[in-house]
Amino acid sequence: MRVGIGFDLHRLGAERPLVLGGVEIPGSPGLIGHSDADCVLHAITDALLGAAGTDLDIGALFPDDDPQHKDADSALLLREALRHVPGRIVNVDAMVLAERPKLGPHRAAMRTRIAEVLGLDVGAVGLKFTTMEGLGPIGEGKAIACKAVALIEESA
Ligand code: MG
Numbered sequence: 280m281r282v283g284i285g286f287d288l289h290r291l292g293a294e295r296p297l298v299l300g301g302v303e304i305p306g307s308p309g310l311i312g313h314s315d316a317d318c319v320l321h322a323i324t325d326a327l328l329g330a331a332g333t334d335l336d337i338g339a340l341f342p343d344d345d346p347q348h349k350d351a352d353s354a355l356l357l358r359e360a361l362r363h364v365p366g367r368i369v370n371v372d373a374m375v376l377a378e379r380p381k382l383g384p385h386r387a388a389m390r391t392r393i394a395e396v397l398g399l400d401v402g403a404v405g406l407k408f409t410t411m412e413g414l415g416p417i418g419e420g421k422a423i424a425c426k427a428v429a430l431i432e433e434s435a
Contacts, residue, residue, distance in 0.1 A: 283329025300389030326429035372405035
């Protein structure tokens with residue numbers, strides 16, 4: 280078994296939909312970034328690359344100055360990254376730090392989508408949300424961040 284950790288943060292304020300965990304969340308500005316800026320899938324991608332013991336991270340795989348990845352669907356980037364992750368994914372767990380919008384109503388859709396992208400049962404995808412109690416740039420609604428861990432079982 281091998282564990283990996285990932286973290287990502289993007290600033291809020293883009294004039295496009297907010298996408299988290301591969302799901303469009305209505306009623307909020309989008310995240311600013313070269314791809315669709317889905318910090319949940321980005322953190323999970325880095326957790327999996329770490330668990331795999333590669334010398335890669337998401338920035339090395341998909342440089343943010345590559346026009347090919349402009350506005351890219353991060354679900355496709357994650358699927359591509361999975362080519363570097365041998366063995367079986369046991370589970371992933373993610374913690375989203377966001378002051379707003381309220382994400383609870385979207386938890387089921389996000390878990391389902393993340394599970395679908397990874398080819399996992401939904402029970403293998405943990406997803407929690409917390410605010411920063413108004414503190415710091417996340418608490419002020421200027422950014423959304425995500426921490427993630429992933430566990431993989433190496434092939435025999
Ligand atoms: Mg990112």
